[in-house]
Amino acid sequence: MKKVRFAPSPTGHLHIGGVRTALFNYLYAKNAAGEFILRIEDTDVERSSPEMAEEISAGLSWLGMKWDHEPYYQSHHFEKYREIAFRLLREGKAYRCFCTPEEIEARKKSAPAGLFKYDRKCISLDAAEIERHAAKKTPFVIRFFIPEGVTGFKDRVHKEMKINNSELDDYVLLKSDGSPTYHLSVVADDSSMGISDVIRGDDHISNTFKQILLFRALALKPPKYTHLPLIFGADKKKLSKRHGETSILEFKHKGYLPEAIITYLSQLSWLPGENKKIFTMADLVQKFNLQKLSKNSPVFDYEKLRFLNSLAIRRKPPGAIYDILSEDKEFAAAFSEFAVEKKEALIELVKPRMKTLIEFKEKFKNYLSKEGPVYRREELEKLAPGDKSGLRKNLGVFLDRLSALDSFDSAGVEEALRSSAEEAGVKAAALIHPSRFALTGETVSPSIFEVFAFFGKEESIKRIKSFIAHSG
RNA sequence: GGCCCUAUCGUCUAGGGGUUAGGACGGGUGAUUCUCAGUCAUCAAGCCGGGGUUCGAAUCCCCGUAGGGCUACCA
DSSP states (O other), X not given: OOEEEEOOOTTSOOBHHHHHHHHHHHHHHHHTTOEEEEEEOOOOTTTOOHHHHHHHHHHHHHHTOOOSSSOEEGGGGHHHHHHHHHHHHHTTSEEEEOOOHHHHHHHHHHSSTTOOOOOOTTTTOOHHXXXXXXXXXXXXXXXXXXXXXEEEEEETTTEEEXXXXXXXXXOEEXXXXXXXXXXXXXXXXXXXXXXXXXXXXXXXXXXXXXHHHXXXXXTOOOOEEEEEOOOBOTTSSBOOGGGXXXXXXXXXXXXXXXXXXXXXXXXXXXXXXXXXXXXXXXHHHHHOOSTTOOOSOOBOOHHHHHHHHHHHHHXXXXXXXXXXXXXXXXXXXXXXXXXXXXXXXXHHHHGGGOSSTHHHHHHHHHHHOTTOOOOOHHHHHHHSOSOOHHHHHHHHHHHHHHHHOSSOSHHHHXXXXXXXXXXXXXXXXXXXXXXXXXXXXSSOOSOHHHHHHHHHHHHHHHHHHHHHHHTO
């Protein structure tokens, strides 16, 4: 059975790049009817926080990635890692190192720039010396002994990879505080959990060699590796904060829908086959495979995400959108006096032109406030420069016809407006645009006749009167 | 610096020896219309450079160049 893990470190927000890694793991596992494990890599006691672990779970759930079993916390298994480190020590595949970080730093400085490798100063300490350190309780780390030779592995996207072991450092397995380093815990767990495939970012390629060597020293079989190209920002640098929002929760708060995000992310280094389309998680699971991964780093394109988000919004029922908007308590409270049907009608009316969910909130402010919209003077001047008396007169004619209307639907209003324009001797546009502004406070809107129908007779007339009063 | 990875329109990508190098986002133009969005039509835009191999290279090989990653008692 295929078994994969998403293994974030809870030291920061769940990053969009991490989400893409999680997604590919999830799709691969589920496509093969396998398991997707959430493993929290909290071996760095200093920097890990339970809140971040919580946020990671929340983010994955929000996007619809359900992990199998309980999340696995590495911090609960320190004893296992220690045992492995000491076993390696006994077998002569690792050694105690008493060098302090400061000493190493100093030696690094005196070495030619960038050329320092751990110099194996502690590799051949004799028993007496170790005894002396033990008596003094000198802190020590356990370093892995890198043997000579060449290490290689077959990567699903990069094919054959290999490196000369002389490039590698005798890296630390167990820190002086007794906690494991990343390499130790990752190898121990990938093995004991029975992980069949490791799918992670490109930045782990060089780590892979170190880990393969550890698997070998432990006489364990490494998993299959797939290294995904890193996502870049517009400047072709690793995607980070300064490129815009990167934490998954920020995307949520900015009004992006999960289906837009997973569709977009699935297209970074892989393509579901069709463009211009929203894919559900089930669609992606069904289509996904690791064979067609691209090797180059994609640039994160916020514009494309917005486009996909608009598609996702358009296909979502108004009730579902309303439910999401209402998760914002402040928003829900602000419009609680309006009937749900009214609010859903508004969502239906404006949703074809929404790119994110927060834009709905703007519309609510203008369309559903009791006081009516705020008429911005400079917008009004653009609409009808100079003297407004003619405008007021024409709107007056229109108002009379509206008041007399029996069926206040979009066809009826249109008929009333066009005949009013004729009567006043102006083009229909001379009434349409001011009406739009009067009703919504905006110069763009859905079809004005539908907007009238949405407001209904009473509110429409009220808003036009209010506008006339404000236009003086 | 060392090691490693990558290279098709601005962006995501298809194409893997013979193609008018295809699609999508974004951009331009036109149509629809009451504005905007949408929709439809249409246009511009690309094989990093140089050497090979070959009848023929975007495609295979080499060398440059550019970008990126790693180089922790972080993961």
